[in-house]
Amino acid sequence: MALDLTEIRQQITQIDRNLLKLLSERHRLAFDVVRSKEVTQKALRDVEREQQLLQELVRFAENENYQLEPQYITQIFQKIIEDSVLTQQVYLQKKLNEQRERDIHIAFLGKRGSYSHLAARNYATRYQEQLIEISCSSFEQIFEKVQSGEADYGVLPLENTTSGAINEVYDLLQHTELSLVGELAYPIKHCVLVNGQEDLSQIDTLYSHPQVIQQCSQFIRELDRVHIEYCESSSHAMQLVSSLNKPNIAALGNEDGGKLYGLTVLKSGIANQENNITRFIVIAKNPVVVSPQIHTKTLLLMTTSQQAGSLVDALLVFKKHNINMTKLESRPIYGKPWEEMFYLEVEANINNPDTQAAFEELKQYSNFLKVLGCYPSEIVKPAKV
Numbered sequence: 001m002a003l004d005l006t007e008i009r010q011q012i013t014q015i016d017r018n019l020l021k022l023l024s025e026r027h028r029l030a031f032d033v034v035r036s037k038e039v040t041q042k043a044l045r046d047v048e049r050e051q052q053l054l055q056e057l058v059r060f061a062e063n064e065n066y067q068l069e070p071q072y073i074t075q076i077f078q079k080i081i082e083d084s085v086l087t088q089q090v091y092l093q094k095k096l097n098e099q100r101e102r103d104i105h106i107a108f109l110g111k112r113g114s115y116s117h118l119a120a121r122n123y124a125t126r127y128q129e130q131l132i133e134i135s136c137s138s139f140e141q142i143f144e145k146v147q148s149g150e151a152d153y154g155v156l157p158l159e160n161t162t163s164g165a166i167n168e169v170y171d172l173l174q175h176t177e178l179s180l181v182g183e184l185a186y187p188i189k190h191c192v193l194v195n196g197q198e199d200l201s202q203i204d205t206l207y208s209h210p211q212v213i214q215q216c217s218q219f220i221r222e223l224d225r226v227h228i229e230y231c232e233s234s235s236h237a238m239q240l241v242s243s244l245n246k247p248n249i250a251a252l253g254n255e256d257g258g259k260l261y262g263l264t265v266l267k268s269g270i271a272n273q274e275n276n277i278t279r280f281i282v283i284a285k286n287p288v289v290v291s292p293q294i295h296t297k298t299l300l301l302m303t304t305s306q307q308a309g310s311l312v313d314a315l316l317v318f319k320k321h322n323i324n325m326t327k328l329e330s331r332p333i334y335g336k337p338w339e340e341m342f343y344l345e346v347e348a349n350i351n352n353p354d355t356q357a358a359f360e361e362l363k364q365y366s367n368f369l370k371v372l373g374c375y376p377s378e379i380v381k382p383a384k385v
């Protein structure tokens with residue numbers, strides 16, 4: 001005879017509570033690990049150990065006949081390890097940069113419910129701080145708020161896995177005295193949001209931010225003669241659709257934001273690329289010191305001479321010093337037609353003497369060189385098994 005659903009659910013709830021208790025115990029061990037590594041000065045990340053652990057867990061489950069897919073086990077434990085790495089990182093960073101307040105003012109683009117707002121919320125949660133929200137209407141305003149001291153931090157999107165670099169933010173970085181102090185990846189899950197229960201075929205106008213429209217272009221193309229209304233952010237779009245309260249309009253936004261405006265999801269998973277992730281940067285007035293035990297990135301701004309091969313010569317410096325480059329972007333220089341400003345992101349800590357030697361050497365090949373920031377890489381790439 002089949003068991004009663006209520007009873008089964010009670011068992012599930014109990015098991016989930018037990019899992020939570022174990023997860024909390026494991027989370028707490030991250031503090032013991034980092035305190036031990038503070039003494040030994042060992043690097044926080046040990047990919048070899050992670051690989052061994054993951055392999056061992058898959059083998060263990062198989063031997064015990066737990067009936068769990070290896071991929072399922074790996075994914076869950078990669079997430080658990082990510083939490084452990086970030087917990088350790090935050091612990092060290094908070095100790096090194098003690099000026100952090102409990103209440104932090106963060107400026108971001110758009111209203112509540114924008115992706116930038118959700119990313120800002122994530123950043124504050126990561127550092128266990130109380131977020132005081134400063135919503136801005138342009139990227140430029142975010143820089144101004146941090147410059148004036150009104151905001152402690154600014155959160156800005158820098159690139160997206162579908163639409164690429166966000167040029168406006170790169171261009172603003174060219175002229176700022178502010179520093180990059182952090183990064184975070186936020187998964188973007190666009191959906192169609194409406195006021196009522198209408199059908200997709202009834203929608204004749206879509207409201208959203210140009211970036212969102214671009215990221216959902218394939219889905220939009222398949223719709224019949226739909227008119228696009230560009231908004232300054234996806235949260236503006238959601239608010240507008242909510243207040244207009246018309247049956248034939250929809251906003252492209254996110255589910256959490258939609259809830260804030262009383263909208264319902266008509267269709268989800270509409271982005272061109274399934275793995276749609278935006279990398280956000282965090283800017284502040286003062287640079288942070290990054291522990292040498294942490295995986296660190298540095299963003300440089302550089303111009304080279306106009307001679308042939310000058311960029312190649314500059315890049316060879318990184319090869320010589322065994323510094324991995326994770327990004328190379330170029331942007332035009334305002335007022336200097338056909339000259340380019342290069343943005344180079346490298347896996348290096350500015351306080352490392354080797355990095356300093358490399359940057360010193362780089363000066364020979366560049367007309368202009370500036371460090372925009374050195375920050376902990378808070379994107380934990382999972383260890384492969």
Ligand SMILES: O=C(O)C(=O)C[C@]1(C(=O)O)C=C[C@@H](O)C=C1
Nearest residue numbers: 033044045046047049050081084
């Ligand atoms: O064993 C360690 O050194 C840890 O820091 C713990 C841990 C884990 O959570 O299992 C986390 C990060 C390391 O990359 C390896 C493993």
